[in-house]
């Protein structure tokens with residue numbers, strides 16, 4: 002409707018609209034504390050930031066968070082937060098690889114001793130997958146679908162590897178591009194796997210490139226322990242298998258993959274053994 006405007010204050014993990022971001026953080030603080038409260042003024046807040054974010058972007062995050070009512074803002078690199086949330090021993094002198102597949106970006110990081118030995122980020126994630134499904138259905142079925150429908154299709158039958166045969170088939174509703182009327186087509190798991198091949202390939206390439214850049218001692222640990230996937234994108238069916246096939250390494254999807262960054266930031270703020278890896282903003 003004309004009187005409602007949808008906004009996305011964060012883009013690719015950093016703030017795109019500082020005022021709206023501040024309002025959003027306020028809202029979440031109240032929600033976490035169970036209603037508007039003066040406690041807000043005294044909270045310590047840990048914010049996970051993309052490892053490639055700039056000083057200017059990090060300052061914006063600090064400002065928005067303190068304006069929202071935090072007394073003390075600490076930053077934590079996102080891959081470390083993801084790894085802590087996934088239960089990896091990040092402060093040990095061992096190498097571990099975590100691949101966090103979010104909406105906007107996929108971050109690949111090699112961690113050891115509470116720090117990041119190597120990290121890279123590609124602008125591919127769940128949003129790109131949704132876009133690819135929209136354009137595939139437009140091209141192949143002459144039907145326009147919305148973003149939310151596309152995300153539902155991805156969650157229902159999306160897969161990183163093609164099934165044998167056509168796999169599960171579902172009905173998808175949209176608008177016919179020829180006559181403009183509402184319409185419905187059948188879409189198969191195999192078709193969606195084809196639509197997702199490009200973003201999945203980009204994620205796989207990013208992991209392979211990161212492995213090539215990993216210092217040898219840490220590679221040896223990763224060969225043993227494997228790769229851990231976090232973020233909502235990690236829930237795409239058979240993405241672990243696709244990465245395992247391309248790298249020859251064991252790949253695990255973290256428990257609660259969608260929540261790893263948040264739960265890792267929470268653990269880091271509570272557990273003294275993580276003190277050294279939190280950064281003053």
Ligand SMILES: Nc1ncnc2c1ncn2[C@@H]1O[C@H](COP(=O)(O)OP(=O)(O)OP(=O)(O)O)[C@@H](O)[C@H]1O
Nearest residue numbers: 013014103104105106127128156232233234236237
């Ligand atoms: N079951 C699922 N299968 C495939 N994708 C999923 C599933 N559940 C959630 N996703 C996708 O995960 C993405 C959101 O993941 P997440 O919450 O980790 O991202 P984010 O942290 O908000 O983004 P970013 O890290 O890029 O800033 C969305 O694109 C969503 O469609």
Ligand SMILES: [Mg+2]
Nearest residue numbers: 103104232262
């Ligand atoms: Mg994320």
